[in-house]
Structures are given as structure tokens and as C-alpha cells.
Amino acid sequence: MLPYSVEVVDDDAAVTAYAGLPLIVETMRKLGVSAQLDKQLGIRQRNNGTTDSQKAEGVVLLMASGGTCLSDIEKLRADKGLERLLDYRLPSEQALWNFFNAFHDDALVEEARDRLRPGDIAYIPSEKGPLRALGRVNVALAQAVATRNGITRATLDHDATVCESHKREAKAHYKDGRGYQPAVVYFVEADQVICDEFRDGNVPAGMENLRLIQHGFASLPSTIKERFFRADSACYEQKVLRWLADEEREGGPAGFIGFSISADMTKELTEACAAIAESSWTRLEDRARETVFTADVEFVSGTWPKHALPLRYVAVKFVGTQLDLEGNVSVKHLAVVSNRRDLTPAELLRWHWAKAGTIEHVHDVVKNELGGGTFPSGKFGANAAWFRFALLTLRDPLVRSLHTANTRESMRWSVC
Numbered sequence: 001m002l003p004y005s006v007e008v009v010d011d012d013a014a015v016t017a018y019a020g021l022p023l024i025v026e027t028m029r030k031l032g033v034s035a036q037l038d039k040q041l042g043i044r045q046r047n048n049g050t051t052d053s054q055k056a057e058g059v060v061l062l063m064a065s066g067g068t069c070l071s072d073i074e075k076l077r078a079d080k081g082l083e084r085l086l087d088y089r090l091p092s093e094q095a096l097w098n099f100f101n102a103f104h105d106d107a108l109v110e111e112a113r114d115r116l117r118p119g120d121i122a123y124i125p126s127e128k129g130p131l132r133a134l135g136r137v138n139v140a141l142a143q144a145v146a147t148r149n150g151i152t153r154a155t156l157d158h159d160a161t162v163c164e165s166h167k168r169e170a171k172a173h174y175k176d177g178r179g180y181q182p183a184v185v186y187f188v189e190a191d192q193v194i195c196d197e198f199r200d201g202n203v204p205a206g207m208e209n210l211r212l213i214q215h216g217f218a219s220l221p222s223t224i225k226e227r228f229f230r231a232d233s234a235c236y237e238q239k240v241l242r243w244l245a246d247e248e249r250e251g252g253p254a255g256f257i258g259f260s261i262s263a264d265m266t267k268e269l270t271e272a273c274a275a276i277a278e279s280s281w282t283r284l285e286d287r288a289r290e291t292v293f294t295a296d297v298e299f300v301s302g303t304w305p306k307h308a309l310p311l312r313y314v315a316v317k318f319v320g321t322q323l324d325l326e327g328n329v330s331v332k333h334l335a336v337v338s339n340r341r342d343l344t345p346a347e348l349l350r351w352h353w354a355k356a357g358t359i360e361h362v363h364d365v366v367k368n369e370l371g372g373g374t375f376p377s378g379k380f381g382a383n384a385a386w387f388r389f390a391l392l393t394l395r396d397p398l399v400r401s402l403h404t405a406n407t408r409e410s411m412r413w414s415v416c
Contacts, residue, residue: 016081021061024399025086028057033141033392040133043102050091055099056389058090063393068371070096103131104381122203128381134388135195141395142192143221154224155188156216157359158231160205163367163387169378173201180375181205182387185216186359193362193391194219198384205234210243214251229259230355236264236337238303245311245339260338260352263313272299273315273333281317284346290330293317294345297335312338314345366390 028034034053041052050058062073070093076082077090091099105128112125127135146154165179172178179201187194197212213235217227229244243249244259263269281293297315304310313335320330336352343351367373372390375383393399 014081016079016085018061018065018076018079018082019085021065021076021082022085024061024064025057028060031141031144033137036137036140037134040137041130042133043099043130050088050095052099054088055091055096056392058096059099059386059389060393061090063370063372063390064399066369066371068374070100070376100377100382100385101379103128103134103385104377104379109380122200122207124197124199124203124208125380127384131381131385131388134385134392138193138388138392138395139195139219141392142187142190142194142219145192145395146187146190146221147223149190150223151189151221152223153189153226153228154220155228155230156194156213157186157188157355158209158213158216158229158235159184159186159355159359159363160199160234161363161367162201163373163375165201165375167375167378169380171200171202174204177201180383180387182384183209183212184359184362184391185212186362187216187220188358192395196388196391198380198387200380206237209235209237210239213240214243217252217257220253227253227255227257229257229261230352231259231261233262233264235261238301241311241337242305242308245308256339258338258340258342260336260340260348262352263335263337265334268302269297269299269313269335270333272297272313273317273335276315276317282346284316284349287321289322290318290320293319294349296345299335309339312341314338314348316349362394366394370394 025034034057037053037056038051041056043055044052058073058076061076062070065072065076067073067075073090073093073096077092083089108125108128112123116123160181160183162173162175162177163180163182164177167178170178170180173181180199181201181203182196182198183205184196185194186192195212195215199207209231213229217229220227231240241261243252244257247255247257276295276297280295282295284292284294286292294317295315297313299313300310314337316334316336318330318332318334324330336349338348338352340348340351366387370390370393372387376386377383
């Protein structure tokens with residue numbers, strides 16, 4: 001005799017397999033995100049049907065539950081228990097198609113194409129009003145998180161990522177495939193993406209990065225007192241370096257911005273690294289197939305202004321632990337450029353390399369866990385909105401904490 005009875009009912013609204021999803025919507029509303037979406041987007045044309053915020057909530061729930069295409073919303077709509085907890089019916093697939101199409105404007109793509117100089121093929125279209133508004137909502141969320149946590153230091157990590165796509169409209173990228181290559185700026189201390197820019201796959205990673213970097217620093221809350229920046233060699237260009245190094249910079253906050261950027265290994269820089277005396281190198285770490293050394297290197301780029309304070313270059317030397325087939329020891333040099341002189345070469349490199357666990361982890365989660373790398377449309381603006389919604393989903397503190405916990409658990413098991 002069992003100590004309980006089982007009652008079978010016909011009402012399927014009593015249970016749901018997605019009981020955790022309403023908490024995500026609750027978090028969005030508590031942080032004012034949903035209210036801002038209704039205020040900012042301005043897509044809804046009629047007073048009946050789902051609101052802009054409800055469509056946006058539906059997209060976030062779709063991505064948070066593992067969905068990778070708009071048709072996956074029908075699985076959530078079919079769950080009566082979830083509908084009961086949300087207290088409204090999620091938008092249909094067609095409603096979401098109309099919603100995403102509102103972020104695209106063919107005229108802006110044509111305008112960008114018309115601005116091409118002879119011989120150029122890559123361009124970055126301007127953003128339509130609703131897409132810019134979605135960006136403002138994302139910035140407001142990042143600011144709210146930083147302000148609530150009393151954060152006064154901001155480290156911004158920049159990186160672009162290749163998203164493979166077989167859409168007919170997708171452009172060829174440098175990895176011999178087709179797709180898109182959005183650039184993202186991540187606010188490390190707040191664990192939030194502060195801004196992003198969607199790009200075609202054929203746009204070089206080093207193209208027009210200063211605008212996005214300026215946007216990132218301009219989007220920080222007024223409570224920030226210390227500013228830092230890290231990036232790979234895509235940002236190793238004179239405009240970016242001069243802007244970061246100039247404490248009276250135009251179009252940005254005044255004062256010191258400590259930065260480190262992977263340097264392009266030109267012939268001159270490679271020769272300067274190779275000329276460093278053996279006694280000047282410091283062993284940084286031992287790896288399975290190589291030993292890593294570091295040292296300061298005297299180097300000034302030929303294009304650096306003569307009146308400006310020279311930047312600091314830190315060299316890295318990788319020495320193979322085994323002989324190659326010809327009996328030689330492999331030696332490779334890399335370098336990082338920085339204006340930080342408060343750290344030893346080893347400390348600077350470890351600080352610079354730490355971005356591998358920040359912005360690169362963001363790309364991994366957004367593309368492989370939140371559907372941000374699987375685009376629904378052939379329209380550029382619609383795909384830009386899809387990627388930005390993936391970033392918004394990641395920005396949700398509840399979703400972020402779940403992914404952080406899962407990452408830590410997987411790391412624990414990999415170590416064991």
C-alpha cells in the first residue's frame with residue numbers, strides 16, 4: 001500500500017518542464033529591461049497582441065532553453081504550464097519573423113555599399129533605429145549591474161569571432177568558410193557585454209575598431225574611476241594606440257587607460273626580439289612542448305609620433321623542448337604593446353592573457369550554448385538583432401550565473 005494516491009487530470013496546465021524560465025523573465029523585469037524594451041524599440045504598431053517586451057522575452061526564453069531557430073518557440077508555446085506561469089501566451093513564430101524583420105533596412109546596406117572606395121569589398125552598414133535601441137537597452141543593463149555592485153574599475157576586452165553560416169547572403173571569411181564576424185567588447189568586472197557590432201564575414205577583424213572601442217568606454221557608468229583595455233592584434237593599429245595612449249583623447253574619457261594589445265610581428269620587431277641578450281630573458285612557465293620566456297624589448301614603431309612617450313613592448317619567446325627533424329631547437333617570438341609600467345613583464349603577460357578566460361569564453365557560450373551562432377535570416381539587420389539578443393540573454397544575471405556554474409563544474413571534472 002503506497003502512502004500517497006495518484007490523481008490523473010486532463011488539465012496539462014498544472015505541470016511544466018520549463019519551470020525555471022519564468023525566473024528569467026522576472027529578473028528582466030526587476031532590472032527594468034522589459035520596460036526599457038517597450039519604451040525604446042517602437043516596433044509594435046497595434047495595441048493588441050504581444051508587446052515588444054513580450055516578443056523580446058520570448059526570444060530570450062527561446063535561447064535560454066537551448067533553442068537555435070525561431071520555430072523552436074512553438075515548443076514553448078505548446079507548454080500550457082509555462083504559459084500559466086508567465087500569465088501570457090508567447091508570440092508565434094510568424095510574429096517573431098515580423099519582429100526581427102523590423103530590425104533590417106535594405107537602404108542602409110545599399111548606402112554602406114555605395115560608400116566603398118575603389119578596390120574595397122568590405123563594408124559595415126549603419127544600424128536601423130530599433131537595432132540601435134536594442135543596443136541602448138543592453139548598455140543600460142550593463143550599467144545597472146555595475147552600479148548595483150558598486151564597481152569602480154572597468155577592464156574592457158575586445159575580440160571578434162567568426163560565426164559560420166551557409167546563408168546565401170553570408171560572405172566568405174578568412175577561415176575559408178562563409179558567415180559573419182561580429183565584434184564584442186566585454187566589461188570584465190561587471191561580467192557584462194558593454195557593446196557589440198555585427199559584421200559580415202569578409203570584414204577584416206582590424207577594420208574600424210576605434211569606433212566600437214570609443215563606444216564601449218562612453219557606455220561605462222559614471223561610477224567608474226579606473227579604466228583598462230585588452231585586445232589581440234586586430235587592434236594593433238596607430239589610430240587605436242594613439243587614442244588609448246592620449247590622456248586628453250578626443251571622443252572619450254580623459255585620464256589614463258591602461259592597455260595591452262598583441263603586436264603585429266613585423267620584421268623590425270622580430271629582429272629586436274631576437275637581439276635580446278640571453279641574460280635578459282626570464283622564464284615564465286614550462287609547457288609540455290615548449291618553455292616560455294619573457295623580457296622587455298627596446299622598440300619604437302616607425303609610425304609612432306616622435307613627440308609622444310614611447311610605448312612599452314614586452315617580448316615573449318617560445319623555446320621547444322625537443323629537437324626538430326633537422327636537429328634544431330624551435331624558437332618563436334611574439335610581443336605585446338602596452339602603456340602599463342606598473343607590472344613586471346611576467347605580470348603584464350599574465351594580465352594580458354587573462355582575456356582568454358573572459359571575452360573568448362563569452363564567444364563560446366553565445367555561439368554554442370545560446371544559439372547566437374545560428375542565424376535565422378538572410379537579412380543583415382535581422383541577424384544582427386538575433387546576435388544582440390543572444391548577448392542580452394547572456395547578460396541576464398540568472399542565465400549568466402547558471403552558465404558560470406556549469407563552466408566551473410565542467411572545469412572541475414576536467415581537472416579530476
